[in-house]
Amino acid sequence: MWNWKNANLLKQPVFMKFVLSYLLILLIPILIGVQQYYKTQQVLVEDAAEMNLQILRMSQDIVDRLFLEVDDVVSTLSVNNDVLNLMQNVSATPTPEQLYNFSLLRNTLNQYTITNKFFFDIYLSFKNSHSVITSKTSFDLRDNNVRIGNQSLAEWMDSVSTRGDQKQYYNLDAVQIGAMNYKLIAYVSPLPNGFQGKVQGSIVVFINQNDINGLFQRLVIKNKGFAYILDTKGQMIAPTSVDEVKIGTPSAEATATSSGSSFETINGNKMLVSHSRSDQNGWNYIAALPTSVVLAKADYIKRMIVIITIITLILGIVAAILMAYRNSKPVSELIESNRILNFRMEQQLPLIQLSMIERLMRGYYKNEADSREALSQAKVSLQGDRFYAIAISISLGDGYTIAPNGAKGIQDYILMQLHELVDGYDYLINVNGDRADMVVSLETYKAETHVERIRYDWKIGRNDVLANNEIRLSIGIGRIYSQMHEVWRSHNEARQAVDYAVFGGQNVVIWYEDIAQGSIFYYYPLDLEMKLVHTIKNGDVESLEQILYQLEEQNHTERQLSATTRKQLVSEIQGTLYKLMEQLQFGYATYSELNAKLEFMPNNSEQHWATVKSALQIVCHHINDNKKQKHHKMADDMMELVHARYLDANFGLANLADQFKCSESFISVQFKEYAGTSFSEYVEKKRLDKACHLLRDTEKSINDIALEVGYNSDKSFRRAFKRTLGTQPTSYRDSPT
Structure with missing residues (x-):
């Protein structure tokens, strides 16, 4: 249940560290996703640019073949005998024979328009007779049934009838034939062809712009792009969507190479411009699409990534807060407990220092x-x-x-x-x-x-x-x-x-x-007597020798005590010995040895001191031996219990401590002193020795062996086996003996 303590926990540094660590982990996949998005976007842009360029090249190839076919048709018609005869001999009022020849030429022209879907019509114009023959009809040039822009056909033909204007393509946005309007491309070639003399007529091949524009439909989208052909003189041919979109011109740098794609800002819009230059005639084929269209997929992916990222981030933050709260709570409680403990220790520090000083002085x-x-x-x-x-x-x-x-x-x-x-x-x-x-x-x-x-x-x-x-x-x-x-x-x-x-x-x-020097007082203060008693009761032979050495140094070396004073000193130390004998229990042999020493005390103070000193050492050694025997017996019992229960997965140091009514730290020290290694290391070695025997001599599974030798799972068994023996149980079983 949430309470004010939970709210306080959210303000703690430990909680914030957990939250930040989880958020950093959360940011890793998000950053990877962002990086992958930009890579995906780059690939999509490159793919779109390459696709546009390939489509543009395909359209270019079709138009180039069309123009080659136009040249072939014009060349064929230029050397046609019927065309040359009519150009030379046709009269202003054609004869029946000439009219018959007109019909033959119409059939020829009709064959060309039928076999090529891009040909709108082919006009043969004879200047001397003002006659015009098409694939469908023939008429007098001076008749005003065909208009090109604001000019009649006759006026337009006059404007393009010079040698300098011949063999060129013209972009005709408004061509009226009868009641119909068309957008055409016109290719004009002089008659006769290949001569520098007077132009006597013209061959005009009309191509429907809509058919050319159809080649670019996959490159442009209505109201969102454009495409056109730019001839060597900079004339724009077959532009798309002239009425809907204001066509812009890319920079010279963008079309400097033979082909390629680049991003350009045209008429305030950022666009992907693709271009390809024809090797046949040097014309540039140009197509442009807004980047919003090109990157539509990338933008969709971006929106999806942003939405998913936001949702993931929100869920991740919530999860991070919940996980940080759950994981930081015990840590915070531990830190708070340590803080309280440290505070209490600080409060107790004067007492600790006082105890330390007293121990140091004693x-x-x-x-x-x-x-x-x-x-x-x-x-x-x-x-x-x-x-x-x-x-x-x-x-x-x-x-x-x-x-x-x-x-x-x-x-x-x-x-x-x-x-x-x-x-x-x-x-x-x-x-x-x-x-x-x-x-x-x-x-x-x-x-x-x-x-x-x-x-x-x-x-x-x-x-x-x-x-x-x-x-x-x-x-x-x-x-x-x-x-x-x-x-x-x-x-x-x-x-x-x-x-x-x-x-x-x-x-x-x-x-x-x-x-x-020259003191009449001997040195045997109460603190030293208490230290002597404590040392003997603990069986500390080394400390006893230090105290006896100090007594000898102080009283026999540094002080000039009289014989009476020295005797008083030894008698007082002997009294301490009697007090110890009353408090301690000895075996018959030790008690008899002490009685023999103390029953007849020599009168000589030096010998008296030597006797008391020896008795003190006997008592201390006796207690020390008893402690060793007790510890040795305890150690034997501990080892016996370990050997009996080491295969029990629940057996541990706490069991030993409970069995012998001692603290775990004391048992741990005694065990290591006796066995030469720690309790956990000893038990693990015994278990693994047993496991090695089972691996070699039985066909039991690894899991069964792990449970049999005292491990709760095969995973913990494998880790211990690998850590101790340097190999896995399976490898050990398969290895030669």
Whole structure:
């Protein structure tokens, strides 16, 4: 169900990233479609242009053959004896014999017009007698029954009867024969043919323009295009649709080549112009169509693509929003959970840092890497390769108490003093009531200068809170160590320095180095005793040796303890041992060994210490051995369970954790320590070993084997087999052993 949380989700960056990614994926096919459209459009244009040009050439071939036939007819008639005799001998009033010859010529001319559908008629004109013979009749030229434009036939024949105007085509848009009007093309040839003398007559072949225009009908559409022939003198012949369309002339560049097509703007309209030049007579055949007609299919495809694209885009956007919402919701919830978790961790960060400082000062971390990792997790920076600790203690004069507001002032004052003390260096500080602890890091080359400044130049200041309450402030400083995880030693030293102080005077700064030699106090603070107990209970032999070494170094090397004091120290450590023995359970052999050692203690303090030290080591080794045995037994049980259930597809690390009542992380670490590999890798190897055996020795299908060895499907089995063995199960089965 939609709610306001859903609306807020739409505003989140994760949702928008999902939407944008889906839209980008959606744009890929759209862009491909657009690219294919432009390619299709280009192909359609090229095909249309090529088709128009081919049709134009076909029409040109027909007209060229027609004109060749006209030449042949004219040449034949020019040498016809009957024509030549009549041209020379016909009288103004033809004789019966001449009239008979007229009829013979009519039959001849009629044969020509019948055999060629483009021939409208053929006129033989004899100038001396003013006679005209056609395929249908004969008449006197002076009769006005034929008019060409505004001229009579006689006037028109006179205008074209000179030698210079002969053997030419004329475009006649208005020819009236009787009551009928025609559009004709006239070819005029002089008589006699081939002579330069006086013209005695003419042969006129009339061709109907409509028949020529019919050849161009596939190239033009009514009111939307035109076609015509342009002779060598630039005269337009047989133009189409003169009355409906204003015919334009393409540019010289468009018709410069022998044939081709190009887009031209003619009379304000963009048109596809096709042209072809005749090799026979040099005439240009020109046809033009509006691009809207040529690209009609392309425009239709474009409209369809645009409609489909818009619909697809709308549906895609809706789908992208829905998919982005569905997929981004868990991610957003996870991000929000992480944000809340980080916020809570930030709130808990002071406690984490405090815990880290306390662990560092108690020696919890065993090496430098663990210490640095803890600092990183607590978001604390300690840059430097030398480390030391400072301990602060506050004591009140007799009969004085601190009001709540005064305690805050004292803490602020202590912090101010410490900040001044380590100004310019990285440090960690923990203030707790009347005491404070600090860890300081510095570079090696700055160590000596820093120590001198504190020892000789720094003094503890006083304020009204301290003075009014008779508060004495003591600061103890431990030695500098080169490893961070050894800071706990410096901290113990700093605490010893504070405990060693005698508060008889004013505020003091005490260096551990100043009290180490000739001390009447032994070194065995409570923190160290607790660390010793914790180390032995964990069976940590290595850490025990470090603590024993520190005790020997502090009490036997650096301090000049009296025999009595040394005996007191060993007795106190022995008391710690007795406490451990009461808390722990030992086997009979270990208990007997400890009793034998502790029953008769030597009087010599050195031997006494050696005996207590040996007993501590026995206890620690005993606990360590018990842990190893327990872990070894647990590991054996784990392996036994794995071997029994590894073929179960539902068997996993969680089953082991439930069986042994431990966390999955602990089980994972123990398993890898024992088996030398992770749980998942071990189980997968066992399953694939079993699968290899079944592939070699049985005819079972891959799917059956996958289910038998613990995989839910043959796909997951094939992936695991390929990943581990580098080949497919089928190939493994078919390969030689």
